[in-house]
Amino acid sequence: MSKKSFLAFTLLFLVATSASFLTFSFKNKASADTLLRVETRKTTSGNNYTIIYQGTLKMDVSLIRPDKKDKSILLCIPAAYTDLTTLKVDGLFIDKGTVYNRNKVNTSLGGAIKIVNGAFEIFPSNKGKLLNDSLINLLINKKGSLFQQIQMIEKGKPARYKDVKEFQRRAIVKLKGNKTAVIESYEHITLSAFTKDLLELGAYDALYTDMGSWDEGWYKQNNEVITIGRIRSQTDKQCNWVVLKIN
Secondary structure, eight states: OOHHHHHHHHHHHHHHHHHHHHHHHHHHHHHHHTSSEEEEEEOTTSOEEEEEEOTTOEEEEESSOOOTTOTTEEEEEEOSOBOTTTSSBSSOEEETTEEEOTTOOOTTOOEEEEEETTEEEEEEOTTTTTSOHHHHHHHHHTTOEEEEEOEEEETTEEOOOOOOOOEEEEEEEEETTSOEEEEEEEEEEOHHHHHHHHHHTTEEEEEEOOOGGGOOEEEEETTEEEEEOSOOTTGGGOOOEEEEEOO
């Protein structure tokens, strides 16, 4: 091979390698940007909803306020209620195998969510009776997580409420077809109206998350942080969160 031919071959090789690298990088960036799929829907009630699909992201909890600069976190919302006296988590809380409030189960909350290896299951707590040592020890061994909340829908059947207050609403939802999502209303509505609309949107199981003045959350798309929840007046007192993470 002549010197001129060798130089030409080397140049072509470098161009091809650079193009492959750029293509690979672009594909990786595109896939990262589209990990969190978000859509809006309107129900027959006229209410508008934002649906944030979990997809392949892993769910987790945190007692430390998640950092918006953490590139692994794509969604963050308040989770369990906050005890207004202690300003700590209301009810049993397990964070990756570490148990809090073991003897302070909230028997007035009818639901709970357990999270193992990034996947979640919503289940009725039977007024706290099912949050027993057997379940707690299982989650300790699996380094799982758990918190208590209102279960709005159980296997397609809605709960009933006496509460007629209107707030913006948000829930963690298992949809028909095994999809999972966080769904948030745009309008301020009652829990009954929210539950009815969630059923229309295909919810099979649904667990409420803390809202009202504790409602601030955020998600990311194309590296932009988008704030959700509009009251936010008590957001500085939030004490626990649920997140969706890349890993």
